Amino acid sequence: MTSAAADDDDRRHRGGPVLMSPEDAAAQVRDGDVLAVGGSGGGLLEPGALLKALGERFVRTASPHGLTLLHATGIGDRKGSGMDHLAHHGMHARVVGGNWGNAPGMCELAVAGEFEAYNFPQGVVSQMFREVAAGRPGVITHVGLGTFCDPRRQGGRLNDRTPAELVELVSLAGREWLFYKAVPPSVCFIRGTAADEDGNISFEHEGARLENLAIAQATRNSGGLVIAQVKRYVQRGAIDPKLVLVPGICVDIVVVVPEQRQMDSAEFNPALSGQTRVVLSSLDPLPFDERKIVARRAVQEIRDADVVNLGVGIADGVAAVAAEQGWIDRFTCTIEQGLIGGVPSRGIDFGTSTNPQAMIDAPSQFDFYDGGGIDIAFLGFAQVDRHGNVNVSKFGNKLIGLGGFANISQNARTVVFCGTFTSGGLDARPGDGALAITQEGRHRKFVPEVEQISFAASESLKRGQRVLYVTERAVFRLTSAGLTLCEVAPGVDADADIRSLMAWELEVAADLRPMDARILRPDPLPDDWRSLTTQ
Template identity: 65%
Template sequence: MASLTRTRRGRPEFLTAREAVALIDDGDTVAIGGSGGGLLEPDALLKALGNRFRTEGSPGGLTLVHTTGIGDREGGGMDHLAHRGLARRIIAGNWGMAPATSAMAAAGEFEAYNFPQGVMSQLFRDIAAGRPGVLTHVGIGTFCDPRLEGGRLNDRTTEELVQVVSLRGREWLFYPSLDIDVCFIRGTTADEDGNITCEQEAARLEMLAIAQATRNCGGVVIAQVKYAAQRGSLDPRDVVVPGLCVDVVVVNPAQRQVVTHEYNPAFAGAAKAALSSLPPFPLDQRKVVARRALREIVDGDIVNLGVGIADGVAAVAAEEGWVDHFTLTIEQGLVGGVPARGVIFGVATNPVAILEQPAQFDFYDGGGLDICFLGFAEIDLDGNVNVSKFGGRIVGTGGFVNISQNASTVVFCGTFTAGGLQAVPGGGRLDLRAEGRHRKFVDKVEQVTFSAAEARRRGQRVLYVTERAVFELGPDGLVLIEVAPGVDPREDVLDLLGDRVSVSGSLSVMDSAIFEDRPLGAGWRRRDTAVRVTP
């Protein structure tokens, strides 16, 4: 177990990143805070740990635990630790931001688990409180359910961590707590007593929960910050992690807010940016999907947007001037504003609130979302969806399971095929010039990240929106309800799916405005009343 040369009642030690990671011993369990695109990523510590192992061959056999995908898809984040022998086991909420680590997991280089992002964030709170673990409905019927895969990602991973529990006449999943020896967290400023603020950060994530959990396990809390401040100089209202939880501080003056920005005050809530300054969203097949999906929002809705093609919904709403008619949220704890797209998904321009990530998932899990928009890699004809493991790749679920399982309406967004698809909108219609090489609608998904059977049981409304067709989840599977203008329902849709897809008796044509290079107009939004479901 990691050791430290000071007493618990002393002030934290200010060390270099190299000195800090020297405190980690072989076999330790290390919890790592942060999210994709450099958001609250303790990058200097991750680099130093990877460098130490590369030069010394130690520490090895680590158990690494992190809530979200950490990295930039280009060698950063968890990929600093992608060395054979460094990790014995990794338990993660998402793997997609660190492709080298993901590839090692797929190859069975270490034991690998994937649990829902919300469960992971809440687990740190339960560890801090001395509770046995997270008891939740989240994950039932998905690959996290031990009756399917139990969150295990390769053949090397055999220990069953998740259990099915019956309580008060209902089934639950139990995700157990674990001991933490060391954690890496990040903030903006630390004073001499180790109090940590996040004034330049674009999220809070679960920095406090990780620090409290590690402290109460008797472990070592290592905090990376950009600035050091005099004792007593910080506003107590800005302190996110109190110094009583912090053992080591590492100051990294080169710390960036996210990988794409040194510091954008509109991400941190310190300024309001003009939405006209956001990059334009050109009319293409992705924008068609986002426009059609946006049609499902009702005035006053509380909305979640997923990463990928679904995050274009926010861009369309912003350019149409509709963002004030509903509240956009993202699982990293952001409420309001316009979520960013791409690698820095997880931050928002002009948020109205920046919450702790576990609290955001409490709200989601309890049914607080009216509607969510999520991507897909595979959809089968029963209506199940896979985003987590496909084609030999491990991406992971992130917040997908929490969000899709608990929102009243779920809208899956993606193109009908992938890999070379040329579907060109214009003049009020869609021109299908070339089909993609990869089918996304399949007979059976490789991994169940969203269970259609569970959705039916919960009474959710589920739509599947593509550039050429819209389906809904019916009693027996997919039902075709709309096609794009210019698309032949039989030749361009049904013949590619087989006989198990039903056709609605009121099959309609998607609004031609979606396929025109001009604003949609205010009259295009829905204003009817949404129906809630009970998680």
């Protein structure tokens, strides 16, 4: 865009930020706009009033239509909030999301081919906002090579309607890279705690920082309109400048929502935003079931002083077990929303941490991840195949999306995939040092070929990663021969309970051994936790 064209199309409020209602702010979104939305699951920094007002406007007027949506992570509560406020036929031309699973209505439209739909790694979308802000053409990264984001596979496309045009394979410095093309926003919705009369936005009551600064800068520098939802409006100069994350020079419209909650599950929890610290032993322990057995076996892989990443789902139980045992201070948990330290929240509240040590911008967290800053990562899985490939993103008509999975699984030194062996009704009861499988799950998660490659085993072997797959009944590792069985839980028959449920000839390690029986008893684990795997 030339400077003259940029001036003609500049939508910014030159006289400073304007106060508007959610409805009036939503009315500023035009047909064909590229709308960037900040926020994360469970209501974390979700500009919910703006999304709701925009969705209601479309229902009333069929406008705006032809939108392109950009969001880095899953936004919503899986029950109709977040991006599902915008889940309407005919509203969108294209959606680029880092994660989709928190908005099942949008997922349904994407799978049905209602609009062009892409799923890129969360870190790529997060960093893309920063690249757009700096006037660069997109993100060049190794993240996604060999996965469904690779243009030699699906190029991140989620349906047949979507053209293969936003990801290219390029060669630089003798290496292959993926080039994700920039999508500059023309309007954005972000959220903070307070705004002053100059539009400076603070985040002191929020549980993360996410991409809000990068989104605002990208939109502002693209000549677009920055709309910020906040809980409080205060006098000029009332906000400590050290608390300002988004400066007023990047903000055009402020929407005050006094009833704004910190999270969907809590109006305000100061332990999530750093105002206080709670006693971690007060957190609810995990029930003693198959999921806890997976977490107990997984936690054995952590070494003192490790930098750890925990994924959402069964993997987030690792921190709960460590806190229950009093081990949480021996290593540092991190999550992709920019949280460092503390105990990551579980379930729909994933994205926050209790007692965090630091909160940094999400693009910077992904820089740390992509460069190899994680010692060990614990991630879930929906499918694992005979090669060791993992699918977490799409299976059948169920769309979840990658989130930060690709950035994390591709770059951690050690990756531990955590999950039950089967799902859908599994009843596996631990006790007295053995596991009793009283009912098998209906769905087999270990399959000959995954439906979509979220983690590419062949690329991992090239990188020399250490990769384990931990279930309640067995542990597998990635070898040049593919998925290889290396541990079996006491009480489990390797042939009847494992190999018979796999539709291929499973590789078995020469040093096959039993899982430690102590994790199958309800008693606290001994303090010599690092040596458990050798006893």
